[in-house]
Amino acid sequence: MKGRHNVMVWFIIDDGFSEHPKTMAIKRATRLPSLGLWTMAGNWSARHLTDGQVSVDLLLEKGGRRTQIQALVDSGLWHDHESTCPHDGEQCPATPAPGGVVFHDWFDWQRSRQDVLQLRARRSAAGRNGGRASGAGRRQERSKNQARASTMVEPPALTDTHPSPNLIDLVCRRLFGDNARDVNARSELIALWQDAAGSADLGAELRNFLIRNADTHLNDPSAALLGWLGAAAERAAVPGSKVVLGCENCNSGWLADEPETGMPVPCPNCKPHRYAQGQAGSPVR
Structure with a gap:
């Protein structure tokens, strides 16, 4: 019962x-x-x-x-x-x-x-x-x-802002654990996340969330992600300087995914997951 x-x-x-x-x-x-x-x-x-x-x-x-x-x-x-x-x-x-x-x-x-x-x-x-x-x-x-x-200033254009299927799988595993395979309405989830992220780069922010919370216990991972994306939307809506989205060694602040685990690897120079939380001085354009 x-x-x-x-x-x-x-x-x-x-x-x-x-x-x-x-x-x-x-x-x-x-x-x-x-x-x-x-x-x-x-x-x-x-x-x-x-x-x-x-x-x-x-x-x-x-x-x-x-x-x-x-x-x-x-x-x-x-x-x-x-x-x-x-x-x-x-x-x-x-x-x-x-x-x-x-x-x-x-x-x-x-x-x-x-x-x-x-x-x-x-x-x-x-x-x-x-x-x-x-x-x-x-x-x-x-x-x-x-x-x-x-009233925001548009962020710099990226070559690929749509989250990859592999990234979506990783996020679903972080949110739903063993039930990730049972999540059928992934297009609805992506739409919900994009809505919460506003004009922020959804793909980059999903990676930021995974890296920042890799070893963190979250009582409600879904709510934590929506809160993260909401904060990203607020940052993106503020006119003025923007965080550098990558350097000559990476793609939008990220290296190639770890081949064994599929986890995203942040660029050691750009460290986007740290800038997202204000933990390091953010380089600007």
């Missing part, structure tokens, strides 16, 4: 259960296997939201025995279709139909199906609302970047 908005459902057992009079009423010879069956059935009911209702056929299929089932009914831990209980429906579920048993006072200790479903619905709605708010914030930030870009 794991999921982004799912509620984990636990089967709760009181710490005094092993000494409870109903527990001790079960004969010693069958007590331990009977309580094992009781525990397993409670876990199953909590997981499947049956409000303490379990069929006898399921109990037998799980390895239970009729003598154990009857021992649990006789002790009052379970009710069958012939049982009577003075507690109302707010504590104890309704008497089961023939062929089933129900946990005594299930609602005193466990969450009801209705409670779990309502809580899941609230969390799911909260997640949707949070996603809409986050999207609105990103759209507002992009609008600000676009407004700043309208």
Whole structure:
């Protein structure tokens, strides 16, 4: 039952259960296997939201025995279709139909199906609302970047500004790890990155991000990359001097990719990944 908005459902057992009079009423010879069956059935009911209702056929299929089932009914831990209980429906579920048993006072200790479903619905709605708010914030930030870009000085033209497939693979591996192969909408990712980068050189900035964060633990790599590209867009939108994009020994500040790993190699003279973070005096045109 794991999921982004799912509620984990636990089967709760009181710490005094092993000494409870109903527990001790079960004969010693069958007590331990009977309580094992009781525990397993409670876990199953909590997981499947049956409000303490379990069929006898399921109990037998799980390895239970009729003598154990009857021992649990006789002790009052379970009710069958012939049982009577003075507690109302707010504590104890309704008497089961023939062929089933129900946990005594299930609602005193466990969450009801209705409670779990309502809580899941609230969390799911909260997640949707949070996603809409986050999207609105990103759209507002992009609008600000676009407004700043309208007054920028165009950066120097490059011979190849479109990220190579190999570079995109490296970025996806950094962002999505083992799931990188499952990322099908790469064109949408590139469009998102280009939108965030504004007028900055997307290919160079993706390389900058990889080099700068090669050994850095990122809680949310995708958000970190968008933040990086947003900062690059702000730098590119500022009129004035621009960082030198390469020298006679490199292409836009980068040497050939490492052949074994495919990782980009920064030019030791230009060090674009350092200039991007303001860690070295940036040479200018």
